[in-house]
Amino acid sequence: MKIRITDWRCDNLRIGEGTEVFELGDPPARWSLVQMPNGLGKTSTMTLIRAVLGEEDLSVEKVRGFRANDTVESGTFELGLLIEGRGGGQAKHYRLTADFDFKAGTYRYSTLRAEERGGGHEPGLVLPSDLKHILKPEFIKLFVFDGELARDIRDLNKAAADHAIRTLYQLDDLSRLRQRIRDAVSKRQEALERTSGRTQKGVSRHQKIFDEAAGQLATLKKALAEKKSTRTKLKREQEGVRTQIEEHIARSGDLNDRRLKLSKDANDIASDIQTTTLAALIAYRNPATLSPTIRSRLTNLGTVLTKARLPKSVSSDFFDEIADEGECICGRPIGDAEREILKHRKEQYLAQDQISAIAAMKDRLNSSATSETSFSATCDTLHGKLEDRQANEKAMDRLKQEAEERGDEDMGPLTERESEINVELAALNIDIERLETADTAKQRSYQSTAKTNIPLAQKHLGECKATLDEVEASFRLSRQRDSLLDQLSRIEKKALAELREVIRTETNDRLKTLVKMEQLRVKRIDGALELESDKSSSKDDVSEGQSLSVAYAFLTALLSKAPFELPFIVDSPAVSLDLDVRKEVSKVIPTLFEQMIFFVISSEQAAFAESFYELEDTRFVTLSKTADGRIETHYGLDEFKRQSGEGIAE
Amino acid sequence: MSLRLTEDAASFFSKIDSQPIKGVRFLDIDKFYACLMLGFRYAQLASDPSLMPAFLAAGAKYPDAYQPYDSYLLGLLVEAEIRRRNLDPKNRDLIEQETVKLLDPHSPLGLSEDGIRFMNRYAAKGFEILRDAMAPPRSVDDFLVAYADLWQAKSEPDSGQPA
Numbered sequence: 001m002k003i004r005i006t007d008w009r010c011d012n013l014r015i016g017e018g019t020e021v022f023e024l025g026d027p028p029a030r031w032s033l034v035q036m037p038n039g040l041g042k043t044s045t046m047t048l049i050r051a052v053l054g055e056e057d058l059s060v061e062k063v064r065g066f067r068a069n070d071t072v073e074s075g076t077f078e079l080g081l082l083i084e085g086r087g088g089g090q091a092k093h094y095r096l097t098a099d100f101d102f103k104a105g106t107y108r109y110s111t112l113r114a115e116e117r118g119g120g121h122e123p124g125l126v127l128p129s130d131l132k133h134i135l136k137p138e139f140i141k142l143f144v145f146d147g148e149l150a151r152d153i154r155d156l157n158k159a160a161a162d163h164a165i166r167t168l169y170q171l172d173d174l175s176r177l178r179q180r181i182r183d184a185v186s187k188r189q190e191a192l193e194r195t196s197g198r199t200q201k202g203v204s205r206h207q208k209i210f211d212e213a214a215g216q217l218a219t220l221k222k223a224l225a226e227k228k229s230t231r232t233k234l235k236r237e238q239e240g241v242r243t244q245i246e247e248h249i250a251r252s253g254d255l256n257d258r259r260l261k262l263s264k265d266a267n268d269i270a271s272d273i274q275t276t277t278l279a280a281l282i283a284y285r286n287p288a289t290l291s292p293t294i295r296s297r298l299t300n301l302g303t304v305l306t307k308a309r310l311p312k313s314v315s316s317d318f319f320d321e322i323a324d325e326g327e328c329i330c331g332r333p334i335g336d337a338e339r340e341i342l343k344h345r346k347e348q349y350l351a352q353d354q355i356s357a358i359a360a361m362k363d364r365l366n367s368s369a370t371s372e373t374s375f376s377a378t379c380d381t382l383h384g385k386l387e388d389r390q391a392n393e394k395a396m397d398r399l400k401q402e403a404e405e406r407g408d409e410d411m412g413p414l415t416e417r418e419s420e421i422n423v424e425l426a427a428l429n430i431d432i433e434r435l436e437t438a439d440t441a442k443q444r445s446y447q448s449t450a451k452t453n454i455p456l457a458q459k460h461l462g463e464c465k466a467t468l469d470e471v472e473a474s475f476r477l478s479r480q481r482d483s484l485l486d487q488l489s490r491i492e493k494k495a496l497a498e499l500r501e502v503i504r505t506e507t508n509d510r511l512k513t514l515v516k517m518e519q520l521r522v523k524r525i526d527g528a529l530e531l532e533s534d535k536s537s538s539k540d541d542v543s544e545g546q547s548l549s550v551a552y553a554f555l556t557a558l559l560s561k562a563p564f565e566l567p568f569i570v571d572s573p574a575v576s577l578d579l580d581v582r583k584e585v586s587k588v589i590p591t592l593f594e595q596m597i598f599f600v601i602s603s604e605q606a607a608f609a610e611s612f613y614e615l616e617d618t619r620f621v622t623l624s625k626t627a628d629g630r631i632e633t634h635y636g637l638d639e640f641k642r643q644s645g646e647g648i649a650e
Numbered sequence: 651m652s653l654r655l656t657e658d659a660a661s662f663f664s665k666i667d668s669q670p671i672k673g674v675r676f677l678d679i680d681k682f683y684a685c686l687m688l689g690f691r692y693a694q695l696a697s698d699p700s701l702m703p704a705f706l707a708a709g710a711k712y713p714d715a716y717q718p719y720d721s722y723l724l725g726l727l728v729e730a731e732i733r734r735r736n737l738d739p740k741n742r743d744l745i746e747q748e749t750v751k752l753l754d755p756h757s758p759l760g761l762s763e764d765g766i767r768f769m770n771r772y773a774a775k776g777f778e779i780l781r782d783a784m785a786p787p788r789s790v791d792d793f794l795v796a797y798a799d800l801w802q803a804k805s806e807p808d809s810g811q812p813a
Contacts, residue, residue, distance in 0.1 A: 273791055278674055280794045285680070285715050287722040290687060291801045297690075298722055301729040308742040310749070357755035358746075364721035379798030382791055441660030441702070445786075 001131060002084040002565040004028050004595045006093070008049070012075035013100075014041035015623075016631045017068040022621060023635075024597070027082060027091070029619035031590060031612055032597045035643055036623045040631070042599045046571050048077040050144045052096040052109060054137040055125045060105030067102045075100045083128065094127060131564065139167040142555055143593075145570040150551035152528075154540075159527035161554065165499050168562050174492045178485050185481040189474050199475065206471045210464040216450065217457040224435045224454060231428045238421045245414050249403050262396050269389045276382040283375035290375045302365030311358040319346035500525040506557030507550075513588055514549040514581075522554070529554060544576040549585065556592040567595040574608035575601065582607035590615065602643060613637060651766045652704035653759070655682055659777040660702045666787045676790045678705035679713055684797060688779045689772030690726045691801075693734040696774030711758045724760050727752055727769060 007023040024032045036042050044066060051058060066075060077098045084091040095112040111126035125132060141149050142164055152160035166172050250256045283289045288298060305311075323342040328334055334342070397415075404411035434446045438455040446453070450460035504522045507529070511520050520539060523532040529550065531539040542550065559566060573589070574582045586608045590596070600609055612618045620640035624632050634640075655663075655678065663681045682705070689695070706713075712720050728749050731737075737744055752765035761769065783800050787793035 274672070277791045277794065280798075281674065281676070281680075281790070284794060284797070285683070286719055287687065287726060288719075291691075293691065293801070294687065294726065297729050298725055301725050301732075304732075304739040304745065308740065308745055310742060310746055353755045354750055354753070357753060357760065358749055361721045361725050361753075365725045375794075376798050376802055379795050383795045383798075386791060386795065439664060441655075441657075441664040444657065445661040445664040 001086055001128065001563065002091070002594065003131065003567060004082045005049075005567050005569070005597060006080040006082050008045070008080065009076070009078040010041075010045070010048075011077075012068045012072040013048070013066050013077060014044040014068060016040075016629075017072055018631075020623075020631055020633060022633065024619055024621075028595060030595055030617040031615060032595075032619045032621065033609055033612055033640065034597065034599050034621045034623070035602065035609075035640055036599060037625065038601060040623055040625070042571050046144060046146075046569065046599070048098065049079060049569060050137065050140045050146075052077060052079050052098050052125075053135050053144065054140045055109050055135075056137050058107055063100055063105045063107050064102055066100060073101070073103050075102065081127075083131070085128065096125065097121070133170065133173070134167060134564065136167060138163050142168075143559065143566045143568050145551075145555070145568065150547045153551060153554055154529050154531065154542075154547070157528075161525050161529050162496070162500075162527045164555075164558055165496065165503060165525075168558060169495070169499055171492055171496055171499075174488050174495075178488050181481055181484055181488075185477050188477060199478075203468075203471055203475045206464070206468045210461070210468045213450070213457070213461040213464040217454065217461050220435060220452075220454045220457050224432065227428055227432050227435070231425065231432065234421055234425050234428065238418065238425065241414055241418045241421065245400060245411070245418065248408050248411050248414065249399060251408070252403060252406060255399060255403055255406075258399055259396075262392055262399065266389070266392050266396075269385060269392055273382065273385045273389065276378060276385055279373065280375060280378040280382050283373055283378050286372065286375075289372050292374070298365050302362055305358070305362040305365070310362070311355040317352045319343075502561065503554070503557050506560065507553045510553035510557055510588070511550065514553055514584055518546075520546060520550060522550075545578055545581040548573075548576060549581065552585065552589065552592070559593070565594045567597060568593040569597040569599075571599045572601060572604065573598050574604045577608075579607045583611075586611035605641075609640075613641075651763055652706050652708065652710075653679070653682055653766065653773070654701040654704050654770050655685070656696075656699045656774045656777055657702055658700075658781070659685055659774075662777070662781060662786050664786075666793060667789050676793075677713060677715065679716060682773050683716070684793075685773040685776035685780055686723075686769065687726075687776065688800075689774070689776030690730045692775070692779065693730045694775045694779075695734070695768070695771040696778065697771075699771060699774035701770060701774075706759075709758055720760060723769075724753055724765075727761075727765060727772070730772060731768065 004027065005024060006026050006028050007021060010020045050056060079096045081094040082091045083094060097110045099108045109125060110121040110123055112121050113126060149160060152158045249259045288295045319342050322328060323339045326334060400411060400415045434452060436454050437443060443453055448456055450457045504525050508521045519534045521532050522529050524530045533539045574585060577585060620637045622634045622639045622643045624643060626632055659681060666676060731748055731752065732739060737748060739745060752762055752768065753760055754762040784796045
């Protein structure tokens, strides 16, 4: 991706009231030398370029510092960019704008993409996404060169060199990715209900709970199977005992006749009880037959409603209709006031459906006097049948006793065993119901828990499994996170180390041509550049010229490896260099970047600006202040030379 | 909102054999109804009953066995409220207001939210009376006989002016 600056425009900014436009060509010249006398806003222009590229936060004081004078209330800075995507293709123009309100001390960034369909100003910085991520204030200082950086890249406390490498090669993205992984895992783990077991210990604890629950369920199922098996055996035995008792009774003819009769009676009684219970249930469900008290209350209520002439015959719907008509049924007109009163008072009346419901209820109540069989009478019959059943059972017991008394020695043990079996079966039935009932009311009455009831044990096991799965998932997630973070961290460290070495070597190659007097080298990059020379193994103390040369060498080494071709903008690039170094620098610098913009003052002509005079793809821009304070912009070498000459003469 | 048994009532009836007669079940609404009628009889409400989940499906009407008597149940609720609150049965507007408050012709059970709340509270109080009068039943026939005795044995106290 190739990024070039085509122009910039200042409205009511530090450079002066009104509009000043700086055009570098379209496409722009490779080298632009902008000659501005001191005080015309070179530093402000550099600051503004950095601000719009990086959407920098600006203080109120800083905003007001851009103001041309006290009479202007607003201003604008606009930077024109020409961006060519990867793989070539049509370059696109972007205009980054900062609008200032000097009175309020506020600003607003926007982007104009004139070539986009429906293009217009869009808030903020709208650039290709892979470019946008590197345009951070710290990185912008590398190519919109801040003289401070020349010192910072050698300051061990500031780690500016590492920052530059990390930003350009997007190593910061790995740091951000690590944080995103941490956040994503935390968020997912927080979303889990159980947060107690993110460790191996927690997983083991929940596994143990799950195993215990599974064991408990297995124990209950085994107990149920055993009890059911015992019940089957007992029922079989009960059947056998009963057959034997019948056989023993049958040995005595008269006893057998009685037994047969009692058995037949028992069947008849059971049948009668069923029929009567059904009749009683039907009578029970009808309130009018349940009790005379209830029936009298129903009829009384019907009478009350009838006497009170309820429900009223006029419904609220009637008043609604009247209100919606223009005229009352008496012929008088209905205006807004009357309509409002009608709508309000209609609430005192029931709706038609309510009237119908109450009327239906009243009709039913008034006809509730019933000739159907009463619950009480049916239950009296039922009660009699239940007593008959009891009497029949007692008669059967007596029969067995008589058989025993007639010398049948087996009868005693048989009847005794039958009683025992009945007791055992009743107890077993309760135990089985306690174990297997899923009815919540029954579970409550048995005070069932997961340790005594199979459905509850199954539910508990399901909950334990869900917890275990969650805890295991959480733990697995923690382990995956740690592993990924570790790998990312190692990749980041290795990449930084290798990049440092590549850039150190490149920087040293460039330094060989830039600084010939004393051969300086970068010994190590560890946050900052540590220098050495032929004369000293640790070279902290360097001249201004050497400092700048090291910075240029480092930056060009760094940016030459970048996936972007960036412009390089520098303020007074040679002012602090002595003439010998200037000559060297001016030989090397033009080849370093695809686009270079130099803000120069007249004194930089010698041994620096003049080296560009013969270069074809160079644009010379000269700003001057007229006697009446106006700013004039001139393009071309002649004016550039003339101003330089004047400057030198001054 | 629907009809609900109290937790204690559900436990009380839990041992009853629900299918004593072939093809006929002793339903949850039968248990609720037993309690409700006693609550209506004495026109008394439980204060803050602890209720089980509703035994009727959401939006369901009365089960078939009770549908012929739904108007009676609504009327008995209105009647019990008139008695409990000692309302003048001759006061036409008051009786109408009370009826409208408790009934809703559009709801599946014909009851307003208030009406359902009162039904549940009457049933909860009725259960307290039932529990004091009999042991938890094990069979429907025994329960019906004991329940009939309960209605025959006791005459309700004067709990306000009858409707």
